[in-house]
Amino acid sequence: MELTGRIKLINDTMSFGSNNFRKREIVLTTDEQYPQNIQIEFVQDKCQLLDQYVVGDNVTISINLRGIEWINPEGKAKYFNTIQGWRIVKVNNTSELANESASSLVRDKPDDMPF
Helix, strand or coil: CEEEEEEEEECCCEEECCCCEEEEEEEEEECCCCCCEEEEEEEHHHHHHHHHCCCCCEEEEEEEEEEEEEECCCCCEEEEEEEEEEEEEECCCHHHHHHHHHHHHHHHCCCCCCC
């Protein structure tokens, strides 16, 4: 799956536990009628993928949905979902490109009026 939008926030890398598990979170604002702020986590060696991006960049992120079951001390199951990124690519603003192409076509179109 992929999500496309503008980077709203990039957090620093966090380390957890004795095995030095690393996680870095990013918030992506989608470009749609009702924009959504989606938190995506990058883990382990994927954390460094975010080093070359800044807030405001338009990107497409390849994601996996992850779910885990946790049994609390009372024996009741709880479920948690995460969105995990594994690739990120900068994209151009497609609406600006589309407008530029359309205006170029109008300028370059020959006048085909009969008079």
